[in-house]
Amino acid sequence: xxxxxxxxxLCAAMIVxxxxxxxxxxxxxxxxxxxxxxxxxxxxxxxxxxxxxVHISDPSDMGYTYNQDLGTQEMQKxxxxxxxxxxxxxxxxxxxxxxxxxxxxxxxxxxxxFATSFGYEDYVKExxxxxxxxxxxxxxxxxxxxxxxxxxxxxxxxxxxxRYLAGIAAGMKTESNKLGYVAAFPFAEVISGYTAxxxxxxxxxxxxxxxxxxxxxxxxxxVESQVAKALIERGCDVISQHSDSTAxxxxxxxxxxxxxxxxNDMSEAAPNASLISPRIDWGIYVTEAVQAVIDGExxxxxxxxxxxxxxxxxxxxxxxIAAEGTQEAIDEAAAAIExxxxxxxxxxxxxxxxEGEEYEVKEGExxxxxxxxxxPSWLYIIDGCNVVE
Amino acid sequence: MLSTLNxxxxxxxxxxxxxxxxxxxEILTEKSGNLNLGVEGMMFMxxxxxxxxSYYYEQGVVKAGGDPSGVLxxxxxxxxxxxxxxxxxxxxxxxTISLRANQNVTGLTLTIFGTGFGNFFGEYIGQKAGGxxxxxxxxxxxxxxxxxxxxxxxxxxxxxxFQYNWVVYFAIVVAIIMAWxxxxxxxxxxxxxVGEDPATADAAGISITKYKYIATxxxxxxxxxxxxxxxMVTTSGVWVHGCVSGYGWLAVALVIFATWSPARGMxxxxxxxxxxxMRMYVNIPGLPAQIYDMLPYVATIIVLIVTSMRQSKEHxxxxxxxxxxxxxxx
Numbered sequence: 127x128x129x130x131x132x133x134x135x136l137c138a139a140m141i142v143x144x145x146x147x148x149x150x151x152x153x154x155x156x157x158x159x160x161x162x163x164x165x166x167x168x169x170x171x172x173x174x175x176x177x178x179x180v181h182i183s184d185p186s187d188m189g190y191t192y193n194q195d196l197g198t199q200e201m202q203k204x205x206x207x208x209x210x211x212x213x214x215x216x217x218x219x220x221x222x223x224x225x226x227x228x229x230x231x232x233x234x235x236x237x238x239x240f241a242t243s244f245g246y247e248d249y250v251k252e253x254x255x256x257x258x259x260x261x262x263x264x265x266x267x268x269x270x271x272x273x274x275x276x277x278x279x280x281x282x283x284x285x286x287x288x289r290y291l292a293g294i295a296a297g298m299k300t301e302s303n304k305l306g307y308v309a310a311f312p313f314a315e316v317i318s319g320y321t322a323x324x325x326x327x328x329x330x331x332x333x334x335x336x337x338x339x340x341x342x343x344x345x346x347x348x349v350e351s352q353v354a355k356a357l358i359e360r361g362c363d364v365i366s367q368h369s370d371s372t373a374x375x376x377x378x379x380x381x382x383x384x385x386x387x388x389x390n391d392m393s394e395a396a397p398n399a400s401l402i403s404p405r406i407d408w409g410i411y412v413t414e415a416v417q418a419v420i421d422g423e424x425x426x427x428x429x430x431x432x433x434x435x436x437x438x439x440x441x442x443x444x445x446x447i448a449a450e451g452t453q454e455a456i457d458e459a460a461a462a463i464e465x466x467x468x469x470x471x472x473x474x475x476x477x478x479x480x481e482g483e484e485y486e487v488k489e490g491e492x493x494x495x496x497x498x499x500x501x502p503s504w505l506y507i508i509d510g511c512n513v514v515e
Numbered sequence: 516m517l518s519t520l521n522x523x524x525x526x527x528x529x530x531x532x533x534x535x536x537x538x539x540x541e542i543l544t545e546k547s548g549n550l551n552l553g554v555e556g557m558m559f560m561x562x563x564x565x566x567x568x569s570y571y572y573e574q575g576v577v578k579a580g581g582d583p584s585g586v587l588x589x590x591x592x593x594x595x596x597x598x599x600x601x602x603x604x605x606x607x608x609x610x611t612i613s614l615r616a617n618q619n620v621t622g623l624t625l626t627i628f629g630t631g632f633g634n635f636f637g638e639y640i641g642q643k644a645g646g647x648x649x650x651x652x653x654x655x656x657x658x659x660x661x662x663x664x665x666x667x668x669x670x671x672x673x674x675x676x677f678q679y680n681w682v683v684y685f686a687i688v689v690a691i692i693m694a695w696x697x698x699x700x701x702x703x704x705x706x707x708x709v710g711e712d713p714a715t716a717d718a719a720g721i722s723i724t725k726y727k728y729i730a731t732x733x734x735x736x737x738x739x740x741x742x743x744x745x746x747m748v749t750t751s752g753v754w755v756h757g758c759v760s761g762y763g764w765l766a767v768a769l770v771i772f773a774t775w776s777p778a779r780g781m782x783x784x785x786x787x788x789x790x791x792x793m794r795m796y797v798n799i800p801g802l803p804a805q806i807y808d809m810l811p812y813v814a815t816i817i818v819l820i821v822t823s824m825r826q827s828k829e830h831x832x833x834x835x836x837x838x839x840x841x842x843x844x845x
Contacts (some may be wrong), residue, residue: 186638187756188647339795342804347755348745348762352530356795359522371758372647376751380659394647395753515794515804 169422170237172205177212177416178231180224182243183345184216189370189389190344191216194242194265197408204413205420220245228253232260238419240265240412244315254278261425263415265408266315268501271428279425281411282500284432286322287463288404290470291433291440291456292386293326295401296364297334298449299384300327305336306362308353308374310344312480312513316368318495318502321477322470323366323386324511330455337362338513345370351377358383360514364401375400384447391441401448402456403441410437430500434464471495477506523789523796524675528683531788533558533749535686536741537766538773538780539693540600540734545775546697547730548710548835549611552622554738555763556629557603561739562746562759563633565596567640569650569752585657588650589681592743600739601732603629608731612724615839626763633742637754650752658682658747682744689737693777706730710833713840723840741766765791768815774822774830787811 179198183191195214202212213234215227224246231239232253238261241250247267254262254275263279264270270280296305305327307320324336337360341349351373354365358381365378366386372395378385379399385392387403411429418425431437443453462468471493476486485506487493495504507513537554544551551557568591576583607625610616641648658680661667666677697703708716709726717723745758769787773780794807822830 183756184638186634186641188641340804342808345757346760347750347758348530348760351749352526352792353795355526355529356522356792359526359796371750371755372753373750373755376753380655380751395649396751398652514798 170420172207172420175207175211175238175416175420176234176236177201177207178215178228178234178236178239179213180215180218180227180231180239180241180243180246182218182220182245183370187345187370188372188395191242193389193406194408197410197412200407200409201412201416204409205416207416218243218246222249224249225253228262232257236260238263238416240415242266244313251275251278261415261419263411263425266501268499271499279415279427279429280500281415281429282496282502283406283408283411283437284430284496285404285406285438286318286470286495286502286504287433288406288438288440289319289322290326290329291460291463292366292402292404293323293328294330294456294459295443295448295452296323296366296384296386297327297329297331298452298455299401299447300331300334300364302361302363303331303333303335304360304362305334306354306357306360306365307336307338308350308357308365308367308369309338309340310369311342312340312505314505315502317480317507318504319368320366321504321506321508321511324508325470326459327364328510329459335510335512338511340513340515341369343369347371347373350374354378355381372396387441393441393444397444398447400444401452402443405439405441407437407439410435428500430496432463432496433460469493471504475508477508479505480507519796521671521675523793525679526792526796527785527789528679529748529788530792531784531786532683532686533741533744533762534766534769534787535690535780535784536682536744537738537763538769538784539686539689539777540737540739540741541767541770542734542773542775542777542780543693543737544604544731544734545770545836546706546710546833547727547734548713548833548838548840549608549727549731550618550622550837551604551607551625551731551735552619552767553603553607553625553629553735553763554766555759555761556626556632557600557735557738558742558745558759558763558766559629559633560599560603561596561742563636563640563742563754564599564739565592565743566648566650566746566752566754567636568592568595569654569747570640570644570648573651573654583651583653585653588654589657589747592654592747593685593740596739596743597736598739600742601736603739604732604735607735608728611839612727612731615841618837618839630757630759633759634756637756641754648754650747654747655752658752680748682740682748685740687781690777690781697777707833710835713835717840717842723842727840738763738766765811768812771832772815772818774818775832776830786814790814 181191185192185195218224218227240263242265244266247264250262250264254277261277266282267280270278309316327334339353341353350369354374354377363383365374367374372392375385375392375396379396384401385399386401391403393400415425469492473487473491474489478484541554569588572588572591573583607621610621611618660678663677667673705721706726713723750758772783790810794804
């Protein structure tokens with residue numbers, strides 16, 4: 127008997143909960159209708175704009191999402207938005223949850239929504255087609271320009287330039303002439319990154335080679351640390367990474383070798399190992415895009431800026447452990463990149479994609495990485511890069 | 516070739532240690548007839564509290580103008596993580612033993628709770644620290660590999676056996692003590708009776724509640740130490756969001772693989788650890804990494820099939836495991 131009463135009470139409680147839950151967003155949708163009206167008449171008042179974000183993790187990862195969030199804060203400060211004008215959805219997996227999160231942001235009255243992980247793209251495209259008055263911006267993706275939608279945009283930064291410059295620090299530091307790279311997946315974004323890193327190292331150290339090992343996960347600290355250890359056992363003495371956590375950095379430190387980070391300055395986590403980290407300043411794009419909505423202007427369909435514009439930058443070089451002359455060498459290469467004289471993927475260059483497709487860049491030419499589209503497309507593994515699998 | 520095998524062995528021991536600790540805690544719990552699926556959660560609780568214990572100890576000493584001691588810092592991490600794991604298990608014990616809630620559901624809830632607990636406090640302390648929660652060099656050194664005079668210097672063997680961090684040896688000692696208690700002591704005999712048939716044990720005058728509570732809570736504490744290994748050794752004393760990342764579940768699988776025996780646990784933890792990192796050391800051309808990643812689970816399934824085919828009572832789960840004991844229902 128008691129059980130029956132209890133279950134009845136629980137059922138009642140759940141129904142009340144569901145009803146209350148539905149009530150709230152419905153009230154907010156009213157707000158977004160007003161917002162849409164103002165937008166149609168060209169622009170929207172700064173006080174009325176609402177900005178939504180969908181993130182795969184949350185800022186406590188101290189990596190990718192942390193860096194994204196810094197960009198959000200930069201935009202908020204620059205434009206003077208209040209906290210309740212920004213809605214963040216954290217820890218959203220790259221699945222149907224993304225669709226839900228996007229629709230919740232629409233219901234919350236957002237005028238512009240940023241989705242920051244690669245796997246969100248299909249969901250963004252779908253929702254964008256249903257809400258033509260709301261702007262959708264997707265980082266690292268590539269479908270916007272062919273989608274035929276005016277309100278769907280891609281953006282990224284030329285991180286390969288930063289990787290190249292960081293590679294210089296690694297190439298000058300290595301004593302065994304063997305670098306190690308903890309890589310997430312065999313995707314173009316990752317391959318482009320480590321090839322640029324390797325080319326940077328090779329530009330100052332022609333004898334250098336690099337071992338690459340995949341973790342098959344964006345964020346798995348245990349595997350990242352084990353892969354880093356395995357690379358060190360293979361004789362690598364500078365470890366770099368395209369994965370989200372600090373585990374490769376701390377593993378390098380514990381085993382007395384050096385490290386080049388990604389996303390965030392990792393020198394606090396591994397003060398005796400971390401040489402330098404290439405980083406992306408997401409704030410530049412986010413500010414531009416939100417400003418465009420306020421002004422009622424178009425957002426570029428495929429946005430990409432690089433080192434020259436400050437969208438890619440380097441964390442301060444750890445002078446205490448870097449090889450002598452590193453800063454000078456980096457500055458020199460950076461100046462050449464800014465002047466457009468140095469192209470990272472310059473020929474002669476020969477590589478093979480993971481599918482076995484061969485590709486060659488001839489002497490005097492260069493691969494136009496991230497020029498025609500913001501998503502990286504170089505996926506050829508070149509000589510000197512040794513993928514361990 | 517030989518040096519690759521050596522590296523593989525060393526990496527397998529390091530990968531197997533948190534699994535061994537998690538599995539030992541769960542074996543102790545299951546021997547009392549409680550199936551606690553909250554290993555992952557308790558490991559998370561141990562991971563963050565162990566790190567926080569060391570971190571705040573260091574901060575406190577530095578603020579007072581002293582020099583933090585590495586040994587003391589490690590000891591604090593050990594004790595605090597044990598207590599945190601035990602606290603998680605105590606919640607589970609109260610719900611299942613005293614209130615007789617469903618064990619599976621309670622354990623799963625504990626996993627969710629512990630994961631949130633770990634990540635919430637990790638983030639909270641990180642924000643207060645203004646970035647990373649990272650322990651100082653002194654503590655990091657205490658958790659890096661030991662150098663035992665003479666023994667560590669033996670060629671080959673020294674590197675294979677005597678150059679690990681202290682938690683590895685601690686885990687082995689715990690396993691040996693547990694094996695002795697289960698098989699040679701009266702307490703162990705009583706505990707096994709409770710797990711096999713609580714009604715009979717009750718009739719024999721054994722306090723079921725006491726045994727279940729103590730085994731579950733101490734088991735949870737050992738799981739907590741396994742979590743501390745993740746935050747202090749694997750990520751070297753830096754809080755990484757979601758650092759336990761499924762190792763608690765691997766530990767639950769390991770309990771089955773070890774057929775509920777702590778002594779065998781040491782061996783199978785080594786095999787399990789070895790299987791998880793094998794692809795990084797042994798390359799079979801053409802074999803995709805995903806196949807390697809499956810190996811520990813395939814091994815678990817094979818062990819399950821073999822033990823159920825042999826129908827050996829000795830290598831089976833304690834009989835009352837998963838069922839709550841209620842005296843009046845006899």
